[in-house]
Amino acid sequence: MTSKPKVAFFDFAGCEGDQLEIINLEERLLDLVEVVEVVSFREAMSEHSDDYEIAFVEGSITTPHDVERLEEVRSNADTVIAIGSCAAFGGINSIRNEQDFQTVTERAYGEDAAMFDDPDAELFDSFEQAQPAKAFVEVEYEVPGCPIDGEEFIQTVTAILQGGDPSLANHPVCVDCKLAENTCAFDRGEICLGPITRGGGCDATCVSQGTRCWGCRGLVDNPAEDAYSEVLQEYGVTTDELLNEFTLYWSWQREHGPQADMQEVEQ
Incomplete structure (x- = not known):
């Protein structure tokens, strides 16, 4: 009897609403954990392991630290799946992409925004644009939506576990x-x-x-x-x-x- 594939969930810049949708699957989620072993899921458990085959990534990538974390996730996983609009194609966070970055920081940080011009200031280094996971690493599959649809998530995971291709619908x-x-x-x-x-x-x-x-x-x-x-x-x-x-x-x-x-x- 083969062991169950190990899966992990990771969040970047986002509201984590997609992970909440997964938790809200309740009984369906219990069926899912019968066929996979969840080793990391901050929204639902305190345990964490870097030993996993499938990684679910939520949120957009907005800092160099995000890139480092994402690359580590990619190096550990056989399959990476972007869940939610932010991880799949930038989503809500990319609203700022077409705005002046200085204006964005002033809106977010007020008077503290001036510290971004100080090389000695201890602030995180943010990219001027929010980007999806696939801008930095290879992503095998996506489950778009804000938030995702729980049933589509189940169908995607089921297809992967069965060796199928969980292709997205391509109609408007x-x-x-x-x-x-x-x-x-x-x-x-x-x-x-x-x-x-x-x-x-x-x-x-x-x-x-x-x-x-x-x-x-x-x-x-x-x-x-x-x-x-x-x-x-x-x-x-x-x-x-x-x-x-x-x-x-x-x-x-x-x-x-x-x-x-x-x-x-x-x-």
Whole structure:
């Protein structure tokens, strides 16, 4: 009888909401631990081990120390899986990427921001841009979302353990909206990113609940940009309004593309 694969969870710059979604699986999580051995999971246990085959990484990479930790995780793991929007493509943290870094630090630290100009100041060294895990190391799989969908997480892990390929769906959220018979968010007067956001895992939950798609699952591969432009023109959405929507999750992904990997990214 073979031993159970050892898995570990690691958090970087993020809210750790994705790990909470995993804990909230409750009974399903108990089924999962029947087939894997969790050796490190700060949200759920105090024990820690660097002996693991599968590593789940949450949060964006924002400091040189983050890079060192991530590279160590990568060196220990056979498989690395980015969970959540921040780890997969920069996510919410990348809002700052299109802003002046000095302005960002002043907003965050107030009067203390001046210490960033002092080489003797004992402050952490932050990158000017928040970046996903794949900007620095090879990442085998991703489970996007803010937060992730628990069922999609289970399906991904199950496929990996069975030797399968947990490929992400490659259709826009609009497909899920049509299946759910939702009224289009544009018809409700809202700017929706559903036509170019990856569907499949969220089941168009936001639109089904009366709001719009915010783009938390990232850009779908090869989005139908021309068709989306026609929709925007039809509903009178301006370029400035649209760009403002794109900065919520996609500041890194807009620059590097939905399928960017570490070989394509300048560190």
